[in-house]
Amino acid sequence: MNIRYIKLSALVFCIGLLFAQCADDDDNGNVIEAATCDDGIQNGDEEGIDCGGTACPPCFDGLDFSGTYRQEDIMGRPGINTVFSGTDMVKNNFNTTMVSDREVFQPIFQTTLEAYHDVYGSALGVELDYESNILGLDAATFTTVLAQFDALQVAPEGPTTYFNGTVALTGRNLTDDVIDISLTLMFGGESGTRFDGNNGTPQLTSDGVGPGNRNFSLPFPYLESPLN
Amino acid sequence: MKKTKFYALLGGVGIVLATITFIAADHIDSPSVASTSVDIADFYAFEGDDPNSTVLVATMQGPLTPGSVTTNAQFDEDVVVEFNIDNTGDFVEDLVIQAVRRDSVMYFFGPSIVDPANAGLQSMINVDDFSGQVGISTVDETFTTTNDDGITFFAGPRRDAFYFDFNQFNQVVSGAAAPVGFLPPAEASDFFENFNVLAVVVEIPNALLGDAPPHVAGAVGINGLPNAYNVWITTKRKI
Numbered sequence: 001m002n003i004r005y006i007k008l009s010a011l012v013f014c015i016g017l018l019f020a021q022c023a024d025d026d027d028n029g030n031v032i033e034a035a036t037c038d039d040g041i042q043n044g045d046e047e048g049i050d051c052g053g054t055a056c057p058p059c060f061d062g063l064d065f066s067g068t069y070r071q072e073d074i075m076g077r078p079g080i081n082t083v084f085s086g087t088d089m090v091k092n093n094f095n096t097t098m099v100s101d102r103e104v105f106q107p108i109f110q111t112t113l114e115a116y117h118d119v120y121g122s123a124l125g126v127e128l129d130y131e132s133n134i135l136g137l138d139a140a141t142f143t144t145v146l147a148q149f150d151a152l153q154v155a156p157e158g159p160t161t162y163f164n165g166t167v168a169l170t171g172r173n174l175t176d177d178v179i180d181i182s183l184t185l186m187f188g189g190e191s192g193t194r195f196d197g198n199n200g201t202p203q204l205t206s207d208g209v210g211p212g213n214r215n216f217s218l219p220f221p222y223l224e225s226p227l228n
Numbered sequence: 229m230k231k232t233k234f235y236a237l238l239g240g241v242g243i244v245l246a247t248i249t250f251i252a253a254d255h256i257d258s259p260s261v262a263s264t265s266v267d268i269a270d271f272y273a274f275e276g277d278d279p280n281s282t283v284l285v286a287t288m289q290g291p292l293t294p295g296s297v298t299t300n301a302q303f304d305e306d307v308v309v310e311f312n313i314d315n316t317g318d319f320v321e322d323l324v325i326q327a328v329r330r331d332s333v334m335y336f337f338g339p340s341i342v343d344p345a346n347a348g349l350q351s352m353i354n355v356d357d358f359s360g361q362v363g364i365s366t367v368d369e370t371f372t373t374t375n376d377d378g379i380t381f382f383a384g385p386r387r388d389a390f391y392f393d394f395n396q397f398n399q400v401v402s403g404a405a406a407p408v409g410f411l412p413p414a415e416a417s418d419f420f421e422n423f424n425v426l427a428v429v430v431e432i433p434n435a436l437l438g439d440a441p442p443h444v445a446g447a448v449g450i451n452g453l454p455n456a457y458n459v460w461i462t463t464k465r466k467i
Binding site (some may be wrong): 136154 | 254258259260261264266267268269270272273274275276277279282283285287292294295298307308312316318319320326330333335347348349350351352353355358361362363367370371372373380382385386387389390391392393395397400401403406407408409410411412413415416417418421422423424427429431434437440443444445447448449450453454455456457458459460461462463464465466467
């Protein structure tokens with residue numbers, strides 16, 4: 001057995017290994033450092049040869065993306081369905097309706113908004129109705145915006161914020177106190193301070209909590225790692 | 229006098245409103261989706277670290293208790309998460325970005341142009357518009373990928389960013405907290421402080437979203453706001 005033969009055998013053996021690896025459809029992936037998506041073998045966390053895993057294009061072979069998917073939940077602005085829909089049936093209907101098909105929800109939302117005020121009017125022994133809010137919207141217009149324009153408005157030319165004291169409705173940041181903003185729009189009246197807990201009024205414009213110890217200054221994906 | 233009125237109201241409007249139990253922002257928002265794999269918790273949209281990009285965040289299946297509940301939580305392979313973008317101002321989606329899990333990987337499609345005839349309640353996955361994939365992150369490891377168009381992807385468990393005194397809110401809307409209302413900061417309690425969610429995050433260059441339409445607030449007489457897309461998320465289950 002000369003050197004050349006040994007080399008040839010080694011080469012054949014290696015090619016054999018290569019094909020064995022190519023035929024390996026074990027998608028658990030044996031993690032190998034420095035895997036690339038064009039080296040002709042399945043390595044790293046690839047799910048096939050040079051495809052799948054965290055870095056490479058997908059392996060569509062064997063993956064089924066067919067079929068029809070039907071809407072079961074939807075969300076634009078925070079808290080809309082849960083705060084304004086009132087009954088379980090309305091909530092379920094809201095979640096299975098297109099945004100552009102929401103006229104029927106406006107009068108329901110307005111009734112709910114007024115009912116919240118009635119609770120406190122009764123408690124205080126006075127007649128209490130919604131008053132136009134800091135955006136100048138009366139009850140009908142406000143609830144129209146909530147029901148029928150229910151999306152986050154997102155401005156590509158920043159700043160993006162739900163409300164930062166100056167700019168409103170250009171996005172929703174992790175930091176935005178959407179509850180206090182929403183409560184202020186519902187109960188704050190034109191001044192924003194109508195029921196702020198001062199001068200004997202109920203506190204209805206702030207829930208009293210902020211982000212606490214959350215870190216909202218992280219790079220992508222911006223959200224904190226899960227708590228353990 | 230006030231106390232009498234207060235208790236009287238509990239027999240009236242208060243009882244009606246007591247049936248409105250509430251977890252926000254969208255967490256567990258309706259009986260048919262609560263505690264299922266389609267249940268949306270929250271939606272955020274904001275300018276990214278690159279000011280020419282927008283970050284879209286969908287959180288789901290919250291609140292997840294830390295520990296095994298979070299570790300075992302999974303995106304449903306039969307549920308597609310969609311970011312819907314209206315860039316014409318009619319609140320019908322013109323573009324959609326879809327995310328769906330297969331095994332340990334989240335696959336992303338789009339932004340796909342939506343034929344108005346196909347907009348709305350039912351979708352197919354736009355396989356021809358495959359745009360990227362990322363391994364599902366775990367409690368211990370975070371995976372992100374960026375495609376050739378500059379879209380960055382993430383999917384996995386995260387701490388819930390939403391903060392809210394949910395228990396006191398239920399007291400407020402039921403009338404039980406009347407006439408005081410919410411609690412002062414020293415007494416208020418953030419219900420979501422110690423929970424996790426499953427999150428899908430996409431950061432996309434604005435150039436891929438088309439021109440934004442005039443801000444919808446102009447339709448109700450609020451002028452001066454910048455042009456803005458209308459964006460919402462949907463979860464759809466395979467039928």
